[in-house]
Amino acid sequence: MAVWHCRVCGLDYDYSPWGPNDDAPDYGTCECCGVQFGTDDYSVETARAFRRQWLNAGAKWFYVNMQPADWQLETQLTQIPERFW
Template identity: 45%
Template sequence: MRNSNELNVCRVCGAKQLEPPWGEDGLTPSYEICDCCGVEFGYEDMNINALKRYREKWLKKGAVWFREKEKPAVWSLDDQLKNIPEQYR
């Protein structure tokens, strides 16, 4: 069983989500969009190679928030990246 903290974060950028992007079982994607990196859960993060490519591209473009209005007033990219579960780093 996965830790609920791991279930509720984006596997690409580590942003906390209201609902588990990959469902309670960690296997059923919601196809929602991450407010931070803009990944569509279940599409661009469908496997480890795809999500690493997406993360690399997002970071190279400056880690810009997809929905800027959702960005916390106090935000640390380094701290957020630490939220990514080990198996998706």
């Protein structure tokens, strides 16, 4: 069961790359959109800007080999935390 969703693309994670209190990013990279946690998504505005850029570039997976065969972009986008829309 997912406990955290990427602020940019909505990919689900079973841990928070932002730490347990959502305030200590690990600066890792989202497998899907390529956002660097804590750098590219540190605010609502930067997360939105990164999302626009990613979507405009075709919403391609950052790590192509990790993309599920049945991946649905529209479904994943609905998982973005509400405050980051």
